[in-house]
Amino acid sequence: MPMARPTIADIAERAGVSKGAVSFALNGRPGVSEETRRRILAVADEMNWRPHRAARSLGNSRAGAVGLILSRPARTLGLEPFFGQVVSGLQAGLAEDGTALQLLVVEDPEAEMAAYRTWTAEKRVDGFVLLDPLIEDPRFPALEALEVPVMVLGGPLADTSLSFSWADDSEAMHEAVDYLAALGHRHVVHVAGMPQFLHTKRRMDVLTEAKERHELAEVVSIPTDYSDSEGAVITRRVLSRRDRPTAIVYDSDVMAVAGLGVALEMGVRVPQDLSILSFDDSLLARLTHPALTALTRDTQGWATEAARELLRLIADPTLTVRHQSSTPVLVPRESTAPPAGQ
Amino acid sequence: MPMARPTIADIAERAGVSKGAVSFALNGRPGVSEETRRRILAVADEMNWRPHRAARSLGNSRAGAVGLILSRPARTLGLEPFFGQVVSGLQAGLAEDGTALQLLVVEDPEAEMAAYRTWTAEKRVDGFVLLDPLIEDPRFPALEALEVPVMVLGGPLADTSLSFSWADDSEAMHEAVDYLAALGHRHVVHVAGMPQFLHTKRRMDVLTEAKERHELAEVVSIPTDYSDSEGAVITRRVLSRRDRPTAIVYDSDVMAVAGLGVALEMGVRVPQDLSILSFDDSLLARLTHPALTALTRDTQGWATEAARELLRLIADPTLTVRHQSSTPVLVPRESTAPPAGQ
DNA sequence: AAGCTCAGATAAAGCGGTTAAGTTGGGCCG
DNA sequence: CGGCCCAACTTAACCGCTTTATCTGAGCTT
Known part of the structure; x- marks a missing residue:
């Protein structure tokens, strides 16, 4: 025995x-x-x-785990490669320290807030990772009040003492628009993500500004819920106009692929008649035909860095970390070209 | 204050x-x-x-968490929708009981085994969920020795006291082959998954058997590592033969999509010249053109059921649970049709 | 030689719960 | 009315580890 x-x-x-x-x-x-x-x-x-983990925690009041709470419909987890990348990236960073990752998927923001409170009160975790910061994010003040270490993936954030780790989306969007403009595109549509997301707003701002800088004829941002169906619907709509755009920038690869499908279905050739650029890269963008030009970044590495910063923060809660990771890079593939008649 | x-x-x-x-x-x-x-x-x-979680755990010797340890290259997590589905499904089932899910991604099987031992010794979790049972799985005897509740996702398993929850892959594969045979296909290639996986073997067995039953001219299973690149390479190879198959069954949607790309690139029309069937469904299979005929199942629901069973098992470790979830169902889409000249 | 300091260790008090082993007091029985 | 039982509580030990005193003795000072 x-x-x-x-x-x-x-x-x-x-x-x-x-x-x-x-x-x-x-x-x-x-x-x-x-x-x-x-x-x-x-x-x-x-x-x-x-x-013995529990005994140790009881003794030194460290849970040895951090929480990641997502309020998205559960099925999204399987659909968006982004989540898998983030989860495995975080996990890698935390594992260096023996810290565990506790994952919770809830249906709505109220449940998310409740979970922050519960997990903090139960001393179940030593800190949290937050995804998708909103413009006026109600989670920030609530978490500040809980006085628990938090690392936000996204930013930069103002008006909060929370730490964050960001990538320069604006810069990346600039690169994308400059590229399209250089190819000769003057009618560009941006199929954006959820308008309340901070990074959505920042991308849209860049676009507005770019219009003047490049003297583009048309630049529109259309917010969506990131779903493939909305991506398809909007693509169908803008491609049905007499004065159709010659390029579309999608905020996610799922929408970009859906958009590509619509173009094919409508007989719009990519890239001859329409250039497609995805602000998000993954296997998905590479598997299509034509493969999608995309802004790519090392999401997993980003999450790993953020996890390390969170551990520092937990070790010294007086800190406020402002960490910047590498800017997304444009990877030209087959879905972009000069517009016809150029 | x-x-x-x-x-x-x-x-x-x-x-x-x-x-x-x-x-x-x-x-x-x-x-x-x-x-x-x-x-x-x-x-x-x-x-x-x-x-206080730790205090409670110390008192009643329950960790209030279960572990999921994956030994796959970390990036796979973001690529295969399957993982996201499983994770969110498990999470949902465990949450009903307030139990947490601890996730660990390691690089190799040795590290996986070490983690089982460590987490058990630390009383960090009350049980484990295992994915991808192998034919002679070395994890089984090791976990039996650890005397810790385990729920395997896959099966059915023989020669082990571990509990499992399975879906009838054989039956599903039967359905797929019957369908292709009914359409008139007589040359079928099966781009399989890793040969050491139990479910890969079971699918391959069905295929062998089907050959006689339907008097097919050719039926070959070719094992792979599930990567899109191997899927593409093998597709290119079999489509280059003089006597090319008229239908290919892929064990994952990632490989199926990669295969579809190769077909397009080689001028092989789908479904006119080649039928493609994916033994795995997700957004990916639906976004392509043509959309892929697939065997679909509720992975998330399956995981949720398995999680509930694991909780039962933790409550009463003398149990051995053999749970069967629903059989995958064939969803015909645009990628399958009778072979040309039929 | 008395007085100090300080490294190296011990003893014991938590940490926040759970739980086995008492301790009451009231109701019911013969 | 004494004896018993049992529900309703209380006490106190315990879970395994951390941490704060406290203790001891060797080495230095003066």
């Missing part, structure tokens, strides 16, 4: 020291001589000891 | 009872009268009390 889980008391007995000494030794803090430390570590190793 | 987190001691004092009574009341177990219970609950509610 397997021996019961050893505790530090067992180690202490076997090593002939006190529980306290064992704790000091195992945590690498002063209070024991080097020699005793080595002896204790040897015994612990020999007995195959592992700290 | 915010009042410190209330503990049951605070509640006890305020309600004029002992800590024990409070614990009984809050957990709905006998030992207090209905009236006292109500009073205690009222006080707890008023003080906005939440149980």
Whole structure:
């Protein structure tokens, strides 16, 4: 029969020291001589000891986990590659420290807020990662009030003490528009994401500004809910106009692929009659024919960096981290070309 | 300043009872009268009390979490919609009970095994969910030895005491092959998944058997690593033969989409010259043109059911659960048709 | 040699719950 | 009316680890 889980008391007995000494030794803090430390570590190793998580948490009031709470319809998780990337990226960063990732998917923002409160009150996690910051995000003040470490993926954020890690979407959007303008496009439609998202707004702002800079004839941003169906509907609508755009920028690859499908269905050739650019890259964008020109970024790496910053923040809650990760890069593929008649 | 987190001691004092009574009341177990219970609950509610997770775990030796450990290259997580579906499905089932899902992504099977051991030793979780059972899966005996509740997603499993929840892949594959045969296909290639996976083997077996049953001229299963690139390479190879197949069944939608791309690139028309069927459905399969005929199933619902079963198992570890979920269903779309010259 | 300091260890008090083992007092029985 | 039982509570131990005193003795000072 397997021996019961050893505790530090067992180690202490076997090593002939006190529980306290064992704790000091195992945590690498002063209070024991080097020699005793080595002896204790040897015994612990020999007995195959592992700290009991709950006991440790109770003792030092660290949960050893951080929370990620998503309020999107659950099925979105499987659809948007973004989530998988973020989750595995976060996980990688946290794992370096032995910290776990607790995931919760809820249906609405109220449930999300409730979960922040509950998990904080239960000391279930040491901090949170927030996705998709909104323009006037009600979660920010609430979380500030909870006085819990938070790392927002997105930004930059003003008017909040919360930490964030951002990528320069504006710059990336500039690059995209400059590229299209250089190709000779003057009628550009932007199929955007949810208008309340901060990054959606920033992208739309760049577009408005770009219109003047490049003396474009038309630049419109149309907000959506990120679904493939809205992407398709809007594409169908703008391609049905007499004065149709020669280029469309999509805020997600799912919408871009849906849009491409509509173009095919309507006999609009890509890229001859229409250029398509996706502000989001993934396998999806590469598997289509033609493959989609996209703004690509290392989402996973970004999330890993953010996770590390969050761990720093948890270690020292007085910090406010403002971290910037690399700017998305334009990867030209087959879906963009100069407009016909150019 | 915010009042410190209330503990049951605070509640006890305020309600004029002992800590024990409070614990009984809050957990709905006998030992207090209905009236006292109500009073205690009222006080707890008023003080906005939440149980401290670690304390509770230490007391009743339940971690209140289950683990999901994946050993796949981290990027796969973002690529395969399957994972997102499973994660959100599990999460939904566990949430009903307030149980959390701990996720870990590791690079290789050794690290996966190490994590099972560590998490069990640390009492970090109460049980595990296993994905992708292998034919002679070394994880099974190891986990049996650890004496920890486990629910395998896949099966059916023999020679193990582990519980599992399965969907009848064989039956589904039958349906797919019958359909193709009925359309008139006699040369069918199966671009399979990893050969060591149990479900890959079962699908391949069905195909072999189907060959005789339907008197097909050719039926080949070609194992792959599930990557889009292998899917493409193999498709290119089989389509280059003089005697090319008239239908290809892919074990994942990612490979199916990649295969469709190759067909387009080679001027092979789908479905006129080639029928494509995907043994896996997701947005991906629906967004392509033509949309892919696929075997579809409610992965998320399956995971939710499995999660519930795992909770039962944790409550009563003597159980061995054998749960069957619904069989995948064939959804004909545009990528399948009778072969040319039929 | 008395007085200090300080490293190296011990003992014991938590941390916030759960739970086994008492302790009451009222109702019911013969 | 004494004896018993049982529901309703209380006490206190315990879960496994951390952490804050507290203790001890060797080495230095003066």
